Amino acid sequence: MAPASEVDLFAPFERDVILEIRTSKMEIMPGLKIETGINKRIRTGRIPVTFGGLDADEHDLVFHGGPDKAIHGYCCAHYPTWQKEFPEAAARFRPGGFGENFVTERMNERNVCIGDVVSVGDDGVLLQVSLPRQPCFKLNHRFQLKNFAPNTYKTSRTGWYYRVLQEGTVQAGDEIRLVERKWPGWTIERVQEYLHRTQDNAIMNEKLAAISDMGDESRKAFERRVDKLKAKQRRAAAALNGNGDEAKEKWRDFRIVEKKVETPRISSFIFEALHPDPEAGEMQLGAHARLRLPNGLQRSYSIVSGTPNRFELGIALEEPSRGGSSYLHNTAQVDDIVQIGRVTTDIKPAGAASNHVFIAGGIGITAFLSMLEMYRKIHWDSTLHYGVRDASSDVPFRARIEALGDSVKMYDRARGQRMDIAAIFSGLPWNSHVYVCGPRRMMDEAMREAKARGLGEDEVHFEAFGADTSGDPFEVEVTSAREKSSRVLQVGAEETLLEVLKRHFGDEDVPSSCEVGNCGTCKVVLRSGRVDHRGTSLMEEERKDAMLSCVSRGIGKIAIEI
Template sequence: MCSNTPFATLSPTKVQQLRTGRIAKNIFSVQGLDSAILKIALPSKPVYLGHLGLPDDEHAFHTHGGPDKALMHYAAGHYDKWRKELPGSVSLLTYGAFGENLLTDPADGYNEQTVCIGDIFAIGNNGAQIQVTQPRQPCYKLNHRLEVKDMAMRSQTECRTGWHNRVLVPGFITPGDSMQLIERKHPDWPIRRVQRYLYDERHNMEIMRGLMEMEALAEETRGIFRKRVQKGEYRNEDMRLIGDDNAALKWNTYRLAGKIKETDAVSSFIFEAVDKFENPVQALPGAHIRVKLGPKSGNLVRAYSVVEGDSNGFRLGIVHDARSRGGSKFLHENLELGEELVFSNMASDFPLVDGTLCDEHIFLSGGIGITAFFTSAKLLKEQGRSVALYYAVKRAADVGFKDILQTLEDKVKLCVSEKGSKINIANILNNANDRTHIYVCGPDRLLDAVKETARTIGFPQSNIHSEAFVISTGGDPFTVQIESQCKELQVREGETLLDVLREAGFDIPSNCEVGNCGTCRVGVKQGRVQHRGTGLLGDDKKSMMLSCVSRGVDTLALDL
């Protein structure tokens, strides 16, 4: 339970950061989940703080903003505690992770126990004043942001939620400004004490009657107490803390039940759910799944194609790649039978074209790229559709997944280089028509060859669908323009947009940095993007890009 003894006063502090965010659609790759929780630190120059907060700070949900929630303050000192308690989310627990607008000195002692309802603070030398209005009530988007299933509930239980402020006197403020308590109206009502009656002692009518009359307390919180006292209505908090079936964070624990060596470099990993689902979901065509590899891996997060299975148990095919950034190396060398890992729900971002638009499906794969196509090819064969699966390897010894290949029978075309057999791309495309769709997964040279051949013979590029199994971060140089900051930046051949933005002073959050998680997404206002990685849904790619792996063509205008 939260303690409620405040300090007598608070010493002056300094504004560490000011942060704002734009609404991102389908955030965290959840269809229909919109949020502005990913906030960017503003540069050290004056910014106007108005009655509705900082400019360009958006809110996806109508109750998340307004005069009583103009500025959300989070205690910077909480971050060290969270990092110790949640080692699996350390890379995400950077300033801004809780969607705050204001951070002050982490050593200032400002927190839910020492800050009181009605406290008035002066910021800077231009007359700006803010007043504390209510505790922040954390919602399920924190679960997604920090990839912890019960993060909103943890934040609430530990009374590390942050708090909202109204703006009494607007004015210009700047990161680095002094901030000082100038009036304390309710010294007996620290934030934690209000939380006690919001969440723990929910039936103390005498206390709640007093709180509903406290003018400094935000109307939203007063309304909660008013409904309890006057109508006996108590809000079900599950929707706020967990979300509905679509929005709830769905990470589940699986145990490694089997490891099968397919080739010298490739193994199948069989995982079984620790808690079985009553109605398991089958792996759809193009299914992939994200996995947290845990503290022993350095808290890596990776995504892999699902070879076969359902939500109760599935098979992954993973190559032990010398170019790996640690994920496949960890799985092959360190993960033992019986050990457990946490996986997301399966998602499909490489689906089949609708059957009404396609008469023939042709899959071209190189090496481990075959794993992206097994679920699709098996489904099409079962449906009696026209399908061909080309599987290119260097040596006969490199052919894996022979049990699945046998079930596909004559739908599989093996192409083994050492035997003089290669995928004849020109022949395949010359025999295709406008209702043939080509799916490619393999090294860049395979996709490049398919696209170049298609251009040469006039095969429609719109009928070619691709996914790279090795995410390259380099490429041709390009320029980015950030109109809001009047900046133009150059991204050189071997650089990532993420690194360039950070070097320019933009605080861009990230996690996996290999295109899987979507945390580093940035808005694109104008220009063409070479999308890489799996961290964005289809519609997101119209206005967003992954700054860790995707690249621009010539010039991009970014929306930061």
């Protein structure tokens, strides 16, 4: 047999040999609190194969295992290449490193196709290639390389899964023979091209969604893309048949179906659509809804949980209130109708991180509660540092927070407990992503600590629930693409640029959502002038030629384009 480094990975596959068979029990991953089955050890002798996989091979069933992921195969000829590309981790790139069950030499992503039926050994075992392996953060942690996982699908070295068609026994040295090739045009590499690298090819998405032998995980991803595109086309056609303005914000009527006092300062509200949208899909994590209240005010609040047609908000009574929270607390009642506009999110789940550290204060928990619950459900290692005024009376959604168990560290100000943000940042585990939402002082301190420790903007997310928008008056020259002309406007000390723009141009020309600097919806082009940048959604590079109209303020005179 030729050394792995000399294997022609483009040669057609008709037969190969299993060099090693590996299985594992679930165990705690080093440096984390979660279990993994990636540490597979060599097995000898004949090993039973059932429809669930190899004997004594345990899986984290959230992402691994099940009929479509019964057995994982990987080409050991990839390991020398990984060693050259990542010499700092060369010792960790060895057979078994990817948690594979079958270590083979010639079968690889370029010559294995979805739906291939193969026989293994002489005991009647039949397997079918079902899925490309979907890499996750555990590979980053396994090899101690940040953001390593995407390299696997970019270079088509992920491996693949088998489903079991016929049970039996296998052992190292057994020959794998190609019995039937049902989808010769769809190698694992080509599937990965459209699964990961070129996701917007409508024709290919439709073709891939029609491959009946592809496992649910990938096939349904293609089906969702097809459905999403068709829904988008229907909405575009409906808009063009109406007033032709697809970008116009759509306001829907929702009824308050439940209002509940969570704490003396915080109430929860459940809103239900009068006319549910059957194509609304799932609610995004970390989303916030834009409300237009009967008193004319427009405000955005974090969605605690729910669907686009029925969701829950947690709202604190501001001191002093700008009018929105006081209306909802003191005037709004069950059965009242409230209009809901854009539902957006600016939080991107950091799937490459090994650890997820949340820092929240008071009502700031509403921005992250659904994420924390989801991360716990999918076994992502997460920790919540939560500061409250009084743990006995000032904890909203208490049952849900308590259900997070020992991943929560609560700080009770009534008992003299203070959250030490500097200590939290100094003690961050390797490859952590931090999410922060709380009072201005908490946010500022977290920003200073993140900067002092050299954390990149892709490693920390700041979600404000309030913003200081006042300041010195300034003048702005506005060029409007629709009007093809410019006008000069004045922004007063107690009003925002966004408010002035909406007053003169309307909601359609100046979209917005969160209005506290989180989401970036209200971003405008900065043509000239100095800006006091506020909010968190713009990267440092973006601030050279853009500003957030909801919170940032010009200095003297500026020129913008909308």
